[in-house]
Amino acid sequence: MAVANPPAGTTGGSSGKATGGGFSWAALFFMGPAALLLVVLLIFPTFYSLALSFNRGRGGQFSEWVGFDNYVRLFTADPNFLRLGFPPSGALWNNVLWLIFYTSLCVLLGLIIAVMATRVRYEALIKAIVFLPMAIAATAIAIIWRFVYFPSSETGLLNALLGIGGVGPVAFLGSPDTVNWALIVVGVWGSVGFATVILSAAIKGISSEVLEAARVDGANETQIFWRIIVPMVSLPISVVAVTLIVNVIKLFDLIYVMTNGGPGTSSRVIAFAMYQEAFPAGRFGYGAAIAVVMLLMLIPIIIFNVRRFRTEAVQQ
């Protein structure tokens, strides 16, 4: 964090306060290029999208001011984006499913594998296997799993296994009832290694004295896991969870390759809906509105992250 503090004129105290007095050419020189890139590639497009979301946006141009029309349609008249009812559906709801199940399963499995792995001799091997999918591009993962889910027992691994049990071929990706779960499983498979590695490093950081003290005091292994290990790695867990949540909100590639949002529109997520509306359908204003919704979803996470960095800076 020290690097981020400008060298000149730091007033100490609250890091939220701007630096007082002195202007430093050196600071400008070092920050300028990064700031310029941020403005051109991040801040300008953000405001451009925001403006476009209040517009019809035909052909990506500002064609016709529509006020909040895009947003109103998005939340009230577009079952592809959000359909309330039982069960709810739509891209936003699918993202909620992803958010809940993908994030919690990754963290939970990651934690379990990390704790279990530290207790066996072939720990390195297990971690390598779990981490392997991280080294595969998401597109490749998607193609691999399309074969696994293929709805015939000759091509599809999973259906071949089911076939042994006498269960007929199931179209995992072909039915709206199963497609989201099938995709979430793939997502978890691809990300659990990340959670495992981070959490395993954190668990290794717990000093053995603490664990021994607990054992001496008569704590059993379950108690040690829940009362000692989990609280002591809570910060890494939150880091992992936040990263996974960001992954979910920007999730696109897996859906695009595996189902293209289908069958019908039942496996769309918001990032995919944004692409679909803006580019193939050419409704750029509508797509921009979805992008803004995405941004709004990310803001709480940004705030959370910024806060955490601040508390860390203070602790140091």
Add this chain to the structure above:
Amino acid sequence: MRTFRLVAPFMALLLVLAACAPGDDNGGAASPGDNGNGNGDNGGTAECPEAPSDAGGGIVVTSLWGGAEEEAFRAVLEAFTEETGIEATYEANRTDYATVLRTRIQGGNPPDVAIIPGIGFLRSFARDNSIVPLECYGIDVADIEGEYVPGMLNAGNVDGTQYGLMAKVNSKATIWYDPERFGEFGVEPADTWDGLVSLSDEIRNAGGTPWSLAAADGWTLTDWFEATYLKMHGPDAYDTLFSAEGDWTDGTAQETIEKMYGELLTAENVEGGTDGALATAFVDGIAKVFSTSPSAEMYCCGAFVGGIAASGDVNPELEGQFGTRYDWFPFPTIEGGAGEIGDISYGGDVIAGLTNREEVGEFLRFMATVEAGTTWAEGGTIISPLAGVDTSVYPESVQPEAEQIANASSAHFDGSDLLPAGPDLGAVLQSAFRGDDVGALLEEFQAQVSNAWETE
């Protein structure tokens, strides 16, 4: 407070935008028919864009055709170059065609000529002035109208302005079968709906499975629906349904879906049952009828099915055996229905110019000639919408289709391609096939469709 500090700039910006953007609109680039419905803009007052100054002598044509389709089209381009001396370059984008095309247009680097897949796209391109009306090239629709099969130029017309020419068409009113196996079952193609139902029963009673349905690809179901609707409720109702005035909740659509799934495509008539069909994709569906180990007897809709059946994708042994091992009969009339046997649905692509250059005009004019149509037809991958193309120039296996189209009493463009982008009729039909409540599905679909028409 801290939270507020982070959010405050966004809120401030929102307010600023809300205040200034309407003014921005008026000062922005000229847009035709400001409310998008094009009213008052009819009658050939099209704005012509300026010709790009840095253009070379040649033209660039883009499309999504590859393989045999590309080869056949390249022959047309060569014939054009030979005739006019203008170099024509072909660029294919096999995937994400619409995305690439839109991005090129937005980036100020459009191709000169593009194949536009779907009329929804054509309308949206026309409304953001991405494509150039024919009159800007000095092409008068009245002059070329006579060259086309009646009605086939309508598809290129947006709000009264002609933007494109129908380039190639495919009949969607064909039911494919294997004559040899029909002989073994002792059955004949049917020419009425009830005949088709009893034909299906006969096949089933003889131990066969009458239909292969590729319900995993929603668009194959829309072809089924369109063909059935046209025969059941007639051309006028069809044209209305797939326009902005269409009402999906008036009962006709529901009646059609219930007839389709209730009488013909029942779970027992369809290979694999409901679940199996929903897991079957387009080409796999064809393979169920025409592979070396077939499991169903008939496959509907799309005259291109035959070409795929006899290709390496399904069963190359069928090549040259059209009429004996693979053949089709026209989608039948329905007892008490308003459509005749000659009322057919068809799919197709429109060709349109994107830059206002003389060479592009030359090319479009050339595309409307019988000579171009004949050159293309000889490739065997398309049916020309040009009436003057003699059916004898087609390879034998596509001649009947060419005749069906040339003799059609009325030809209607693929309805799901007429709808604006967004609402997915295929998904509705998949859900209905799965057994969901048709009335509720259509009610929701109606809301989506009218929403999409409004925002198009």
